[in-house]
Amino acid sequence: xxxxxxxxxxxxxxxxxxxxxxxxxxxxxxxxxxxxxxxxxxxxxxxxxxxxxxxxxxxxxxxxxxxxxxxxxxxxxxxxxxxxxxxxxxxxxxxxxxxxxxxxxxxxxxxxxxxxxxxxxxxxxxxxxxxxxxxxxxxxxxxxxxxxxxxxxxxxxxxxxxxxxxxxxxxxxxxxxxxxxxxxxxxxxxxxxxxx
Numbered sequence: 001x002x003x004x005x006x007x008x009x010x011x012x013x014x015x016x017x018x019x020x021x022x023x024x025x026x027x028x029x030x031x032x033x034x035x036x037x038x039x040x041x042x043x044x045x046x047x048x049x050x051x052x053x054x055x056x057x058x059x060x061x062x063x064x065x066x067x068x069x070x071x072x073x074x075x076x077x078x079x080x081x082x083x084x085x086x087x088x089x090x091x092x093x094x095x096x097x098x099x100x101x102x103x104x105x106x107x108x109x110x111x112x113x114x115x116x117x118x119x120x121x122x123x124x125x126x127x128x129x130x131x132x133x134x135x136x137x138x139x140x141x142x143x144x145x146x147x148x149x150x151x152x153x154x155x156x157x158x159x160x161x162x163x164x165x166x167x168x169x170x171x172x173x174x175x176x177x178x179x180x181x182x183x184x185x186x187x188x189x190x191x192x193x194x195x196x
Contacts, residue, residue, distance in 0.1 A: 124170065131157065131170040135184050142191045151195060157188070 134157050141150040157168045171185040182190060 128170040131167040135188055
């Protein structure tokens with residue numbers, strides 16, 4: 001029996017030199033370490049590639065977002081320029097409309113003036129026609145020696161009871177026949193002086 005106080009001869013001592021391995025085991029162990037290191041390097045390289053790919057994708061997405069933002073800004077700027085142009089054109093059109101409205105107002109005023117003048121001229125022509133009708137009757141009565149009829153017609157030509165100018169004031173002051181004769185107003189005055 002062995003003495004319990006004596007250590008076994010074949011058991012390795014704690015902290016003692018390691019047990020010698022065989023050369024095949026050492027080679028396998030070295031191959032395992034090399035394989036393990038290779039796998040670690042491959043995994044690290046794969047992680048680096050994945051990180052690079054993700055960064056590239058993120059960069060591309062960011063670049064795409066920036067490109068999209070730039071396009072949006074360009075569209076927005078273009079829209080703002082279009083809106084600015086439309087506002088300027090709108091202002092110019094408003095000014096043009098105002099100028100045209102002023103021209104229309106001026107033309108309407110001119111039309112009103114011409115209409116009033118035309119109505120007045122129409123009234124003058126009507127009164128002249130009426131005065132000439134009486135004048136020819138007076139002249140005819142005077143030539144025929146019908147002096148009392150002549151005085152009655154002259155009274156109508158001299159009448160101012162309507163508040164208007166007498167008809168005699170509408171007799172033409174000039175002769176348009178160019179025969180050296182009196183104008184209707186002058187002939188009327190001549191007949192009037194002969195009778196009164």
